[in-house]
Amino acid sequence: MQENDRQTSRTQLAVESIRSLIFSGDLAAGTDHLENELAERLSMSRTPIREATRVLEAQGLLVVRPRKGVRILTLSAEDMDEIYVVLTELESLAAGLAARGKYTADQLQPLLQSVEDMESSLEVEDRESWASADERFHDELVRLAGNSRMAAIISNFNDQVRRARAFTLHLRPLPLQSNEEHRALYEAIARGDEKGARRIHWRHRENARKTLIAILEEVGMKHL
Amino acid sequence: MQENDRQTSRTQLAVESIRSLIFSGDLAAGTDHLENELAERLSMSRTPIREATRVLEAQGLLVVRPRKGVRILTLSAEDMDEIYVVLTELESLAAGLAARGKYTADQLQPLLQSVEDMESSLEVEDRESWASADERFHDELVRLAGNSRMAAIISNFNDQVRRARAFTLHLRPLPLQSNEEHRALYEAIARGDEKGARRIHWRHRENARKTLIAILEEVGMKHL
């Protein structure tokens, strides 16, 4: 099987490790880290670290600041806004394309499943499993749109706001409305209603954006 | 002045050089190039070449295939379609945001200038200078939208289709209609007509996409 060497190269390992460390908060937003530090931490030389940080910089997770180390990016409210505007636009497009795809109920099964999972998670107020089903829903939506470049951008931006979402997950009200929107979107896609799917998802994302920003302001978070 | 060291680092130089070589066709689409070859060609060691190729891979201009060298990406009609769908969507959004910006005539001067430059280029049928003014127009449009992440994506995608545009520039009919659309878009932005700006630019891009695809099919280009 052995896809190729890059799966196991130290550079690839460094990319994934550093990503995990960022998402887990072990490399906190706003902190600086020298190449040496990272190299030692991951038990490798600077070479793969350098290659990995360049890749992660291209992905917008950190910036390389010579002699200051790499800085894990923080997100201001404006950053969040920028990202959400693009996400809203592209995911709405994805919703429209998914509807245009004229998929059979069979093919839409995973999407429906995630909607139902979200609903049952809500009934028992399990936010974590709701969030995980929500992620599956959005991933599946993007997959159905069938545009790999669009998918890459969306995935990348989701990575960038992951921290913020995790942070607000337990601060926000139970996403009851969100769930209704998901089901409505599923139905629009199922009946091939491109315009409708677009519109529904647009509003869905707008609501999500507003909720997020409102919470961050309420809690007084300027950066995340 | 001296922004910072990265401006002059060999890695940065390699990124820019390789980009140029790709755009100029010296590194032709579909061809493979070993790290050694590139290193020798650019008179540097493999280290900066490796870092540069990783960055360019993240930008979607090439893929790194261990032991086969880096492959300069070709674009199939489907790729082109994927890219144009995203470009259309994001630039339309940009047009809407630019209109929402309520800019003064003064602030819109560069945009207007590029429209006029396109018009005068067309009168003398100078396609090269038309293309350059067209690029300025689109750049300015994106700048006015004021979303740096959106700008980055658009710029990146434009890079990816640059070859295709250059290729068709002299094959397409004189872009008379395109010019009318540019002026109409300028006016929509000037009067703050967000919806109108969106709609106009959407159609503009759709037309461009169709023209491009039609030419490529006509000429029988499967890959570029």
Next chain:
DNA sequence: GCGTAATTTAATGTATACGTTATCGCATAC
């Protein structure tokens, strides 16, 4: 004491060395 120049330190950028391993050629078996 305070500001500036000289010195030291250390982080980076780059080259190079080297071990690993995919790939290719060739020999051998069938």
Next chain:
DNA sequence: GTATGCGATAACGTATACATTAAATTACGC
């Protein structure tokens, strides 16, 4: 003639060495 396996080659991944230079520190003049 084709297939299988072995050895040579070379490209890559990674570590390391070293030169460069920004930043920190110290020394110095005032």
